[in-house]
Amino acid sequence: MTDKSASRAPAKDLAPAPAPAVAASPGRSGEGTAWLLITPGVIWMTLFLVAPILMIVYVSFWTQTTFAINPTPTLDSWRDFFTSSTYLNSLWTTVRIWLIVLAATLLVGYPAALFIGIFVRSRNLSIALLIICVIPFWTSFLIRVLAWRPMLGREGAINILLQKFGITSAPIDVLLFSQLSVIIGMTQIYVVFMVGPIAFMLSRIDRNVLEAARDLGAGFGRIFTRIILPLSLPGVVVGSIFVSVMVLGEFATSAALSGRQVNLLGNIIVTQVGSLKWAFASVVGVVLTVIIGIVIAMLLRVVDLKREL
Amino acid sequence: MESRILKPILGVYLALFILFLYGPFIVLGILSFQAGPDGGPQFPIIEWSTYWYRHLFGMTEVTRVAPLHLREALFRSLTLAFMTMVTATVLGVISAQAFRRRFRGSGVVFYLIVLGMMVPGVLTGLGISLLSSELGISRSWWGTAFVAHVVYTFPFAFLVMLAIFNRFDPSVEEASWSLGVSPIRTFRKVTLPIVFPGVLSSMLFAFTLSYDEFPRTLFASGSDLTLPRTIYATFAVEIHPNIFAFGVLTTLFSFALLTVFGILLYLSTRRAKKIARQEDI
Amino acid sequence: MSDASPVLRLEGVVKRYGDVPALDGVSLAVQGNEYVSLLGPSGSGKTTLLRVIAGFEVPDAGRVHFNGHDVTGQPPHERGIGFVFQNFALFPNMSVLQNVTYGLINADKGAVSPAEAERRALAMLEMVGLSGLEGRSTDQISGGQKQRVALARTLVKGPKLVLLDEPLGALDANLRARMRNELRSIRQELGVTFLHVTGSETEALAMGDRVAVLDRGRVLQIGAPDTVYHAPETPNVARFLNRYNLFAGTIPAQGQFAGPFGTVSTPPARPADEALYGIRFDRMIVEPENPAAPAPALHATFRASEYLGSSVVSFFEGEDGRIVETEHHMSMGAPPEFLTGQRYTLRWDPDHAIVFGQSAAG
Numbered sequence: 001m002t003d004k005s006a007s008r009a010p011a012k013d014l015a016p017a018p019a020p021a022v023a024a025s026p027g028r029s030g031e032g033t034a035w036l037l038i039t040p041g042v043i044w045m046t047l048f049l050v051a052p053i054l055m056i057v058y059v060s061f062w063t064q065t066t067f068a069i070n071p072t073p074t075l076d077s078w079r080d081f082f083t084s085s086t087y088l089n090s091l092w093t094t095v096r097i098w099l100i101v102l103a104a105t106l107l108v109g110y111p112a113a114l115f116i117g118i119f120v121r122s123r124n125l126s127i128a129l130l131i132i133c134v135i136p137f138w139t140s141f142l143i144r145v146l147a148w149r150p151m152l153g154r155e156g157a158i159n160i161l162l163q164k165f166g167i168t169s170a171p172i173d174v175l176l177f178s179q180l181s182v183i184i185g186m187t188q189i190y191v192v193f194m195v196g197p198i199a200f201m202l203s204r205i206d207r208n209v210l211e212a213a214r215d216l217g218a219g220f221g222r223i224f225t226r227i228i229l230p231l232s233l234p235g236v237v238v239g240s241i242f243v244s245v246m247v248l249g250e251f252a253t254s255a256a257l258s259g260r261q262v263n264l265l266g267n268i269i270v271t272q273v274g275s276l277k278w279a280f281a282s283v284v285g286v287v288l289t290v291i292i293g294i295v296i297a298m299l300l301r302v303v304d305l306k307r308e309l
Numbered sequence: 310m311e312s313r314i315l316k317p318i319l320g321v322y323l324a325l326f327i328l329f330l331y332g333p334f335i336v337l338g339i340l341s342f343q344a345g346p347d348g349g350p351q352f353p354i355i356e357w358s359t360y361w362y363r364h365l366f367g368m369t370e371v372t373r374v375a376p377l378h379l380r381e382a383l384f385r386s387l388t389l390a391f392m393t394m395v396t397a398t399v400l401g402v403i404s405a406q407a408f409r410r411r412f413r414g415s416g417v418v419f420y421l422i423v424l425g426m427m428v429p430g431v432l433t434g435l436g437i438s439l440l441s442s443e444l445g446i447s448r449s450w451w452g453t454a455f456v457a458h459v460v461y462t463f464p465f466a467f468l469v470m471l472a473i474f475n476r477f478d479p480s481v482e483e484a485s486w487s488l489g490v491s492p493i494r495t496f497r498k499v500t501l502p503i504v505f506p507g508v509l510s511s512m513l514f515a516f517t518l519s520y521d522e523f524p525r526t527l528f529a530s531g532s533d534l535t536l537p538r539t540i541y542a543t544f545a546v547e548i549h550p551n552i553f554a555f556g557v558l559t560t561l562f563s564f565a566l567l568t569v570f571g572i573l574l575y576l577s578t579r580r581a582k583k584i585a586r587q588e589d590i
Numbered sequence: 591m592s593d594a595s596p597v598l599r600l601e602g603v604v605k606r607y608g609d610v611p612a613l614d615g616v617s618l619a620v621q622g623n624e625y626v627s628l629l630g631p632s633g634s635g636k637t638t639l640l641r642v643i644a645g646f647e648v649p650d651a652g653r654v655h656f657n658g659h660d661v662t663g664q665p666p667h668e669r670g671i672g673f674v675f676q677n678f679a680l681f682p683n684m685s686v687l688q689n690v691t692y693g694l695i696n697a698d699k700g701a702v703s704p705a706e707a708e709r710r711a712l713a714m715l716e717m718v719g720l721s722g723l724e725g726r727s728t729d730q731i732s733g734g735q736k737q738r739v740a741l742a743r744t745l746v747k748g749p750k751l752v753l754l755d756e757p758l759g760a761l762d763a764n765l766r767a768r769m770r771n772e773l774r775s776i777r778q779e780l781g782v783t784f785l786h787v788t789g790s791e792t793e794a795l796a797m798g799d800r801v802a803v804l805d806r807g808r809v810l811q812i813g814a815p816d817t818v819y820h821a822p823e824t825p826n827v828a829r830f831l832n833r834y835n836l837f838a839g840t841i842p843a844q845g846q847f848a849g850p851f852g853t854v855s856t857p858p859a860r861p862a863d864e865a866l867y868g869i870r871f872d873r874m875i876v877e878p879e880n881p882a883a884p885a886p887a888l889h890a891t892f893r894a895s896e897y898l899g900s901s902v903v904s905f906f907e908g909e910d911g912r913i914v915e916t917e918h919h920m921s922m923g924a925p926p927e928f929l930t931g932q933r934y935t936l937r938w939d940p941d942h943a944i945v946f947g948q949s950a951a952g
Contacts, residue, residue, distance in 0.1 A: 032566065036409035038418055041400045041463065048456040048485050051429065052436025059439050112326040115319040128324065136330055139563045141523050142540040143556035147333035150340050153350040157336045168469065187328060220315060241427075249429020256544045260514060266431045266524075273528065278439060285435050432782040483646050484740075486666040487673035488693030488747055489700070495667075498696055502683040 011034035015116065053289065060282035068280045077283045087268065091287065092169045094265045096246045097182065097254075098295075104187040109194035115234070117202025118193070118210070118228065130199055137192050145256045148185045152176040152257070177259030188243050190246055201235030202228065237303045244295045247286065265291075334560065335370025341553035346372040350548050361554040372551045377539055385450050386520055386536040392451070393458040393519035398511045400459070405474050426464040433457050434528030441529075448531035456518075457525040462518045466511035473507030506577050513570045517563065517581075597622045597751050597783050598643065603652035604639055605807075612638040613649065614807035618787060618947050622750065625777055627798030629885060634808040635895035636787045643785070644673045644916045655749055665785045667698055672744035672782075674840050676759045680728040687711055687724035690743045697747075698819040718776065734765045736815045741773075745780060752787040756948045758793065767906065770797055773782055825866045825946045834944070835870040835914050841865050842858045850910055851936075852885025853921075865947030871903065871917035874941045876926065879933045886943075888936040890914055892928040904928060906936060 063072040065077055081087050112133070118127040136144060138246040151157050152175040205228065213223045252267030264286045272281035338348060345360030346369070362368050367376055378553050404422065408415060425433075434457060448454070481503070485495040501508070523537040530538065536559065543552050596619040599613060612635040620626050630636040632931050645666035653726045654662045661669050687708065693875040694707035702710070704909060715721055718738040723731060728739065730873030732880070737757065742822040744752055748871050757773070758766045770896060777784050794801050795815040802812040803826075811823040847856045847867045879889065892905035893913070901926040906914045914936060918925045928934065 028337075031410065031412045034407040034410050034412040035414075037403045038412070041404040041422060041467070042418055044400060044459065045425060045454070045462065048437060049425055049433065049460045050421070051434060052416075053428065053438075053439045055440045055443065056432065056436045063323065072380055108326065108329075110320050111319055115316075115323045119319055119553060132327060135567070136334070136569055138517050139334075139560045140537065140540070140556065142521075142523055142537050142544075143337070143559060144333065146540065146544070146548070146552065146556060147337040148551070150336050150352075151333045155349055155351050157332075157352065160352050188333070192330075207515055245429060249431050249524070251431060252541065252544075255541075266429070269431055269435060270527070273438070278442075281435060285432050288429065289432060292427075296427070300449065343919075355818070370652060419895070478679065480675050481681055482672065483666070484675060484679040485681070485692070485696075486646075487644055487669075487671065488743065489667050489670060489697035490693060491667050492665070492696045494696055494698075499681055499683070590890070 004157055009039055046211070054283045056285040056289070058282075058285050059279055062279045062282075064277055064279035077279045081279065081283045082288065083161060086263075087284070088270050091262045094248065094288075095291070096176075097179070097186070097264065099117050101190065101247045102240060102243055104183060104238070105191045105194040108187060109191045110236075112191075113195045113198035113202060113232075113239060114228070117199040117232075118205070124201075124204065125297065127195050130196065133192055133195055142252060143187065144186055144189055145253050148181065148257055149176065149189070152181050153182065176257065177261060179258065179262050181257040182262045186247055186250065186255045189253065190243045193242035193246070194236075197242070198232050198235035199236040201232045208228045225282050227269060234303050237299050241296055241299050244299070245292060248292050248295065320496040327346050327471040336516050337553045338557050340550055341557045343553075345362050345369070345550065346374055348550060350553065361550040362558075363476075364551045365554050365558070370456075373460060374551060377538065377543075377551060377555060378534070379536070379555065381536050382536045382539045385533060389450055389455060389458065390453055390516045391522040393462055394512050394516040396459045397462040397515035397519075398508060400463045401511050401515075401556050402508060404463075405470030408471060409474050409477075409479070413557045422464050422467050425460045429460065430457075430522070430524030430526070433460055434525040437525070438528045448529055450526070450530040450533050450535055454530035454535070455531045458519045458522055461525060463524060465514040467520065469511045469514065470504070473504045477504060489535050506574055509570065509573055509577065513566070517566060518565075595625075596620055598637075598657075598785070599655040600643070601653045601655070603639070603642055603649045603654065603677060605635075605642055605647060605649050607684050610679050611635075611807050613642065615652070616651075616804075616807065616809055618809055618812065620751070620783055623781045624785055625774065625784045625786065625797060626802060627788060627794040627800075627829060628802045628804055629791055629794035630756075630804035632789060633806075634804045636789075636804050637755055637809075640787055640803065642750075642754050644671055644753055645669050670746060670747070670749055672749035674740050674752060674754045674757045675746055676741040676756040678695045680736055680739055680762070682728055684728070685724065685725050686715070686720065686728065686731065686739050689728060690714060690746055693743060693747050697916060710746055711742070714742045716728070716741045716778070718745075718772075733761050734769065737761060737765075739767060741776070745776070747784070749782060751783045751785065754784060756787065756788055757808070762898070766793075774795065783850075785826055790834070797919070803830055804922060806828070814943075821859060821946065822868070823867075825862055825864060828866075828868045828944065828946075833870050833872075835871065835874070837867045839865055839867055847943075847945055850908060851884075851888045854886045854943075855938045856940060856943055859945040859947050862946035866945070868944040869938050869942060871915045872901070872919060873914035874914070875902070875937045876906075876916055877935045878930065880935045883935050883937060884940060886940055888914060889933060890936055891933050892930055894930065895925075895928065906934065910920070922932060 005141075059069065060077060061073050062069045062072045062077075064077055066219065115124050116129045120129065149156070154171045154173060154176070156176065158175060161166075161298070162168045163171065206211045209227060211222060213227060218226070249266055251264055251270050254262040254267055255270075256266050265284050268284050269288075272278075272284065310497070339354070341361055341538070342357050342359065343354055344347070344356035344358045345364060348355045348358075348360075360369060365379065367456065374556065435455050437457050438448060441448055446453065459512065470472065477500075481499055482492075482495050485499045492499070521537060523541060526538055527541065533543065538553065540555070540579050598618070598620040600616050600618045603613050603616045604611065604843060605904075613637075614927065618640060628636050628639070638647065642649050643656075645664060645668075649662065650661075653660055656671060666688075667773045677702060681692060681838050684692060686874070690711035691704065691707040694710060695704055712721075712724065715724060718741055720735060720738050720742065723735065724870055728736065731739070737760075740757075754773075758769055768791065773784070775788075786794075786797060788797075795818070798815055799816045801815050801817065802811060803810045805826045811818055811827045818827065819831060819833070822831060822834070827835065828834045837851065839847055839848040841859060842848055845855055845858065847854055847865070848868050859865075877883070880887070881889070886907075888908055891908050893905045896902040900920055902918045902920070904918070906915045906916065908914050916936065
């Protein structure tokens with residue numbers, strides 16, 4: 001231990017670590033006080049988050065009758081899920097839409113983050129640009145979804161513009177109420193969550209390193225693949241976790257923009273609950289939970305976040 | 310130098326990107342001024358009018374376009390957002406305060422809290438409605454939906470406060486104790502004023518996230534509609550520009566909130582800026 | 591040292607962080623109206639000691655008695671012990687005046703009315719020389735002024751004991767010298783006991799009525815500054831004073847020491863684990879090189895010197911490569927001129943030496 005740290009650090013840095021809980025240090029919140037303070041939060045999350053999720057797992061094994069469920073254990077709902085092509089299709093659709101939207105947010109968002117994080121020299125300007133990108137996050141999610149309808153429809157803004165500039169002769173139907181519209185909508189809504197973390201990681205790169213690499217004759221491609229990309233990877237992972245969690249749990253965008261063409265697992269849950277098929281909805285819920293768990297675990301494999309952040 | 314070419318290209322790209330983010334809004338805003346009651350939710354604009362705004366407030370004659378029942382929904386949404394804001398911020402502050410000292414199980418507790426923002430709303434909502442019906446508790450926006458909203462927003466408040474406390478110098482608290490002031494009063498008189506910008510940010514997060522929250526509310530709020538559920542109800546039917554007008558108003562409301570927040574934050578950090586200026590001189 | 595019973599009494603205080611003992615059985619008594627400086631290198635546990643006395647940390651063993659009561663388990667706000675932090679720890683959300691009235695108005699016990707608090711605070715601010723700055727915010731004043739606010743805020747409560755944790759550490763050299771005098775005079779005026787922790791031997795010797803030397807969580811020596819200065823009791827005290835050239839060697843017989851300067855007769859050795867010969871910088875005599883000089887004589891090369899205002903310290907490199915320092919006080923006349931790289935012979939009166947260790951014989 002260096003001299004400096006030994007005299008001051010015990011008080012500030014070392015103290016919280018293994019200090020034996022001798023009658024919780026008065027004044028300074030000791031371990032007892034800490035537990036007292038954390039208890040309301042822990043109780044809240046246990047009762048209203050953990051218990052409900054366990055309830056979903058439990059109910060997925062209940063018996064479903066036409067309008068009710070009863071706790072007689074059965075695997076019927078699970079069998080129904082894995083034997084119905086509708087539901088397996090929906091599972092596949094969910095995974096497919098997730099992968100496409102994830103790729104789209106990355107492709108669309110990365111260059112924007114690159115410009116904000118690396119190419120803008122003024123720190124104030126780059127913060128301002130980031131704020132401009134984040135502001136829509138604070139407006140109504142459903143309105144943002146809905147706003148795509150007059151954009152993409154047969155008589156929507158995009159079709160009008162395309163025809164006006166003579167790019168197309170007839171309106172394109174496939175823009176709205178299709179898988180494409182769902183993808184466009186989700187990309188626009190969730191791309192912010194990709195741009196933010198990536199821009200943050202990029203802005204932490206020391207500009208001098210980039211200058212030095214350039215002075216040594218490295219082209220941008222080489223600087224990008226050797227320095228920028230690896231250093232931004234934690235941002236990509238964080239952004240991917242945000243986007244994945246949100247897209248996998250989605251149902252509103254597809255409800256609003258797909259015209260019932262795209263049925264995600266979330267949509268199945270909503271319709272099943274609507275027709276009081278609680279046990280079945282629970283099966284879908286458990287499947288969704290498992291998928292999300294796997295996706296997050298995989299993403300965390302890519303980068304050790306604790307070390308990088 | 311390649312970046313001389315790349316930089317303008319990326320600059321143009323960012324402009325297009327921002328257009329992509331805001332474009333639908335702009336179109337929605339334009340179409341909200343469509344003529345009524347016969348103008349549809351698409352171009353061209355037949356005639357500029359504020360008909361759909363008046364329609365929202367029930368100031369037009371009854372037509373085939375059913376009015377949105379916004380007043381009760383707005384009341385519920387604002388009340389719910391307020392309740393959520395207070396509860397989530399209090400929980401966030403005291404939990405982050407607990408995390409200033411490491412305690413046994415702190416790792417597990419951290420993940421337990423953060424889980425609240427990671428679990429999709431559709432799952433939280435489904436789980437809470439299952440649990441409440443099992444326990445015989447009827448669902449309501451002020452009960453089941455409220456607890457679901459706090460589950461969602463509390464982690465945001467917690468993380469904000471955690472970041473704030475990381476930069477907090479604990480010696481001012483010790484100084485206060487050594488002056489004979491009890492820890493509780495110290496927290497109120499010294500700690501809280503210093504971390505207030507963080508509290509403000511937590512409140513903003515909790516309020517806006519709750520105000521816009523939809524999937525949890527859909528499952529957990531019972532029969533009474535909140536604003537987002539009113540909007541969602543229009544998804545299934547033919548839409549009219551009144552919903553666009555409403556979109557413009559609620560967006561303006563969000564911006565107003567952001568502005569108020571910005572002003573409050575500016576006022577509470579002006580002192581900090583003064584420090585920087587003083588030290589420059 | 592007027593009061594008979596000590597204001598503060600520590601009995602075998604132990605504090606560990608994990609397996610690392612920060613305080614390893616500290617016992618100490620501090621009288622009323624006394625200025626005690628606590629000298630220790632970084633890592634000696636001196637800050638931890640202050641924090642235990644203040645109540646910010648609870649000791650693993652031992653007792654803390656303050657004002658005749660055992661306060662070991664008492665929370666800090668019930669103790670009535672003042673604390674001045676190195677970084678001042680002013681309340682950034684309050685003005686200068688509010689910082690000083692805060693403790694009077696918000697105290698759990700003995701709170702006073704705001705008007706009375708303001709009256710006392712203004713008087714205290716005048717005493718520390720801050721009149722006119724009451725309305726300033728804490729970021730609109732200089733470091734020295736912050737120091738005074740921190741002091742006023744603590745003293746206005748009328749504590750019997752004030753703990754100062756390297757209070758001058760954050761100030762520049764000029765200010766430090768001025769604040770030293772002021773701290774002393776303010777303390778004398780109020781008759782309060784100061785326990786002042788510092789890593790600077792000059793500060794410790796200059797300010798304390800008594801100096802306690804702390805090392806690795808133990809008190810090595812406590813006494814009047816001149817006693818500690820002239821007669822360090824252990825090798826480490828001599829080291830921390832930073833005024834002694836210390837030579838390792840052997841003690842062939844009682845009253846003798848064999849070192850790099852030859853074998854000389856010495857005053858009686860103080861018991862210690864290592865055999866060490868110490869001679870103060872200002873006792874050194876520099877002579878032109880003389881290979882035939884009788885012991886004690888050290889042949890060394892002049893490297894550099896440093897003017898400290900009232901004295902000049904010169905650095906010589908011995909034959910074993912170790913640096914030996916000499917100090918010449920200006921009051922003794924103009925300093926001699928040495929040539930860099932030139933060899934000299936360093937000598938001293940062997941009666942001035944301090945010897946630690948046990949004779950090899952037993």
